[in-house]
Amino acid sequence: MPSLLDHRFLFVVGKGGVGKTTVAASLGLAAARKGKRTLVAMVNAKERLSSLYECPPITDKITNVAPNLDAVNMTPAAALEEYGMMILKVRTLYQAVFENRFVRAFLRGTPGIEAWAMLGKAYFHAMGHGPEGRGDYDLVILDAPATGHGLEMLRVPQVIVDVAPPGLLRREAERALSLFRDPQRAGCVVVTLPEGMPAHETLELHEALTKDLAMPVPALVVNQLLPKLFESGERPLLEALPAKLDEGSPIASLAKAGRIRALREGVQETSLALLRSIDAPRVTLPRLFEPELGRAHVESLSRAFD
Amino acid sequence: MVSSSNAGASSARSLADVLASHRVVVTVGSGGVGKTTTAAALALHAASEGRRVLCLTIDPARRLANSLGLDEMTVDEQEVPASLFERYGLEPRGQLYAMMLDTKRTFDALVGQYASSPDVRERILGNRIYQYVAGSLAGTQEYMAMEKLHAVRQDPRWDLIVLDTPPTSNALDFLDAPERLVDAIDSPAIRWFLQAFEGAGKFSFNLVGKGAAFLLRSLGKFTGTGFLEQVAEFVTGINDLFGGFRERAAEVSGALRSPEVAFVVVTSPAPLAIQEAIFFSDRLREAGMRRDAIVLNGVHELLPEPQAPTRELEAALRRVEPGLEPERVVDGMRRALEDERLQGVADRIESERLHHRVGDEVLLVQVPALEEDVHDLGGLARIAAHLVTPTERARA
Numbered sequence: 284m285p286s287l288l289d290h291r292f293l294f295v296v297g298k299g300g301v302g303k304t305t306v307a308a309s310l311g312l313a314a315a316r317k318g319k320r321t322l323v324a325m326v327n328a329k330e331r332l333s334s335l336y337e338c339p340p341i342t343d344k345i346t347n348v349a350p351n352l353d354a355v356n357m358t359p360a361a362a363l364e365e366y367g368m369m370i371l372k373v374r375t376l377y378q379a380v381f382e383n384r385f386v387r388a389f390l391r392g393t394p395g396i397e398a399w400a401m402l403g404k405a406y407f408h409a410m411g412h413g414p415e416g417r418g419d420y421d422l423v424i425l426d427a428p429a430t431g432h433g434l435e436m437l438r439v440p441q442v443i444v445d446v447a448p449p450g451l452l453r454r455e456a457e458r459a460l461s462l463f464r465d466p467q468r469a470g471c472v473v474v475t476l477p478e479g480m481p482a483h484e485t486l487e488l489h490e491a492l493t494k495d496l497a498m499p500v501p502a503l504v505v506n507q508l509l510p511k512l513f514e515s516g517e518r519p520l521l522e523a524l525p526a527k528l529d530e531g532s533p534i535a536s537l538a539k540a541g542r543i544r545a546l547r548e549g550v551q552e553t554s555l556a557l558l559r560s561i562d563a564p565r566v567t568l569p570r571l572f573e574p575e576l577g578r579a580h581v582e583s584l585s586r587a588f589d
Numbered sequence: 590m591v592s593s594s595n596a597g598a599s600s601a602r603s604l605a606d607v608l609a610s611h612r613v614v615v616t617v618g619s620g621g622v623g624k625t626t627t628a629a630a631l632a633l634h635a636a637s638e639g640r641r642v643l644c645l646t647i648d649p650a651r652r653l654a655n656s657l658g659l660d661e662m663t664v665d666e667q668e669v670p671a672s673l674f675e676r677y678g679l680e681p682r683g684q685l686y687a688m689m690l691d692t693k694r695t696f697d698a699l700v701g702q703y704a705s706s707p708d709v710r711e712r713i714l715g716n717r718i719y720q721y722v723a724g725s726l727a728g729t730q731e732y733m734a735m736e737k738l739h740a741v742r743q744d745p746r747w748d749l750i751v752l753d754t755p756p757t758s759n760a761l762d763f764l765d766a767p768e769r770l771v772d773a774i775d776s777p778a779i780r781w782f783l784q785a786f787e788g789a790g791k792f793s794f795n796l797v798g799k800g801a802a803f804l805l806r807s808l809g810k811f812t813g814t815g816f817l818e819q820v821a822e823f824v825t826g827i828n829d830l831f832g833g834f835r836e837r838a839a840e841v842s843g844a845l846r847s848p849e850v851a852f853v854v855v856t857s858p859a860p861l862a863i864q865e866a867i868f869f870s871d872r873l874r875e876a877g878m879r880r881d882a883i884v885l886n887g888v889h890e891l892l893p894e895p896q897a898p899t900r901e902l903e904a905a906l907r908r909v910e911p912g913l914e915p916e917r918v919v920d921g922m923r924r925a926l927e928d929e930r931l932q933g934v935a936d937r938i939e940s941e942r943l944h945h946r947v948g949d950e951v952l953l954v955q956v957p958a959l960e961e962d963v964h965d966l967g968g969l970a971r972i973a974a975h976l977v978t979p980t981e982r983a984r985a
């Protein structure tokens with residue numbers, strides 16, 4: 284198995300708010316540091332990569348954000364145009380076909396086409412044209428939409444292969460699919476939190492990815508791990524402590540904080556145990572107590588991927 | 590940012606008022622902020638107040654079931670048993686039902702209901718593109734959620750429907766779905782396209798002219814032959830299916846703006862979530878929809894620092910809990926308190942900022958972070974109690 288950063292294409296997936304964008308940003312920095320030409324691509328998301336990288340807003344034009352590291356926020360319209368160009372190669376032909384307003388409207392109305400345009404664009408950046416091709420980047424990291432919509436997007440190439448008759452579209456989808464399913468070159472980095480519901484949902488997500496979509500999972504990232512302050516034996520006592528105190532006890536607020544922490548560490552422990560059933564290398568990232576994460580924080584988180 | 594009379598301004602003083610005065614309540618917001626929890630808690634509250642409530646989730650993650658004590662959320666409505674209410678000391682004066690949206694089934698049902706003939710129905714259901722589209726492809730979910738909401742709204746069994754939604758960017762899709770569906774299915778482009786395919790599903794070049802024939806041939810090269818025909822068949826089918834879809838969509842679209850529908854924007858105290866909540870709230874107003882309340886969910890209490898010297902703290906701990914090693918545990922508790930206070934301070938700042946930003950224009954409700962995850966009806970009931978409490982500012 285290649286190490287994580289030696290892949291060509293990584294999807295970052297997980298339920299909403301678990302830290303996918305943060306992980307994509309950290310992976311990007313780690314890969315770039317290793318000398319990989321790297322592209323972090325968001326999928327028409329409310330852009331927040333720029334606040335993590337502390338750079339100007341990231342648009343649908345690829346921008347350089349650090350040495351070896353570019354970022355883009357793909358939009359369906361721009362992706363469709365670029366993707367169409369990459370395929371048809373001749374601009375006049377592209378313009379004649381894709382810029383026809385009827386064709387445009389038609390493509391917009393065909394479900395899945397927009398998702399495919401963005402996937403296809405990201406694919407081209409990694410692999411270029413030929414079967415053993417090289418694109419502009421050694422590694423493309425795609426910050427996928429949250430669970431449900433992320434899975435829908437990942438399913439699109441298979442749907443095209445199943446539905447489209449032999450032709451260019453189908454051939455491209457087949458090529459993309461063979462990359463996405465190749466554990467030597469690609470995979471889904473699954474992000475989760477060490478909390479009850481997220482852990483349960485992550486098991487389902489992992490199953491959907493590996494069974495239904497036949498995609499490799501080269502890493503499970505457990506984000507926002509709290510350092511363990513208390514032993515398991517101390518936890519029940521701490522949980523019961525606030526109730527035992529007299530009014531005005533000097534340790535009232537300490538006990539309250541202690542109870543909250545003990546409860547959380549307990550949940551964390553069971554969640555980690557639950558996640559152990561996922562057969563994938565595990566990376567943990569610490570919970571940072573910062574109102575807003577910036578460049579320095581992402582730098583420090585990215586060390587976990589070295 | 591001044592409110593106008595038609596949208597945005599809310600005279601409600603608490604979420605209890607919002608619930609009482611609406612037939613549909615929609616929770617929206619970005620990922621993981623507590624939309625599902627809020628929806629379920631509001632539904633629970635209304636049910637315990639005696640209403641017949643349907644809590645409908647279009648969230649792909651099947652979470653709601655757990656919070657409502659159901660093993661699994663199903664696509665048919667399930668009643669939350671009265672015994673469960675009682676177990677948590679709640680009075681089940683009304684009824685609470687929950688269900689989740691199944692996109693494929695909703696779509697199939699629509700086909701069954703609206704196809705102009707059994708023939709057309711079979712042709713649509715047998716179309717390969719339909720088979721995939723109806724199941725999973727991006728966008729369909731929002732279309733069908735809208736359909737479902739429309740259907741349940743007309744069901745006299747419910748006097749309140751609480752609708753949970755997927756995270757913001759998709760929730761926006763959801764709000765736009767009626768317009769987009771009309772655009773996609775009844776646009777000049779589609780009409781042009783269908784004309785080209787009229788007859789035996791072949792390009793009828795004389796109808797569309799030379800230029801168009803070239804276009805279709807080039808597109809066909811891209812998609813492979815036969816694909817466009819499949820798409821055309823699909824689109825024709827859908828066109829037939831929705832017959833008067835334009836009116837339907839207009840109806841739903843209008844309904845989302847009707848005084849009968851309330852929007853509750855949910856956010857966590859994280860700066861980015863708040864930014865999105867404000868963005869969403871502005872979008873709602875631009876779209877002529879109401880935003881009846883913003884719920885700031887999961888606010889950490891700002892715990893005070895201990896005043897006594899460490900030795901006294903350790904002695905106090907030793908007195909009540911001899912089982913804990915005082916030095917180690919007081920130190921641990923200090924670190925835990927530090928983390929809590931950092932959160933508490935940050936949350937207070939964000940809360941102030943949000944108050945300042947939205948002013949008195951929108952009802953702002955604050956829900957504290959509970960010590961534990963919400964995983965049962967009891968937890969939901971506690972959230973509900975906070976949700977329906979009138980806020981200081983709202984009273985002022």
Ligand SMILES: Nc1ncnc2c1ncn2[C@@H]1O[C@H](COP(=O)(O)OP(=O)(O)OP(=O)(O)O)[C@@H](O)[C@H]1O
Pocket residue numbers: 297298299300301302303304305306331428429506507508568569570571572573574575576619620756859861
């Ligand atoms: N290790 C961490 N420590 C502290 N805060 C974190 C950490 N990782 C992420 N966060 C915070 O959690 C929030 C969500 O993170 P992020 O935006 O990366 O999640 P996401 O999965 O991309 O969300 P979405 O599904 O909305 O795209 C952000 O406010 C971020 O700053």
Ligand SMILES: Nc1ncnc2c1ncn2[C@@H]1O[C@H](COP(=O)(O)OP(=O)(O)OP(=O)(O)O)[C@@H](O)[C@H]1O
Pocket residue numbers: 298299480481618619620621622623624625626627648650652754755756886887888956957958959960961962963964972
């Ligand atoms: N006030 C609260 N205190 C403690 N935990 C909470 C609170 N509100 C929500 N939670 C917990 O936070 C998690 C996320 O909540 P919920 O599922 O409602 O979010 P959501 O916005 O619906 O997420 P998604 O975008 O994934 O659908 C759940 O585990 C829930 O139990």
Ligand SMILES: [Mg+2]
Pocket residue numbers: 303304305328426
């Ligand atoms: Mg993100």
Ligand SMILES: [Mg+2]
Pocket residue numbers: 624625626648650652753754
């Ligand atoms: Mg939800």
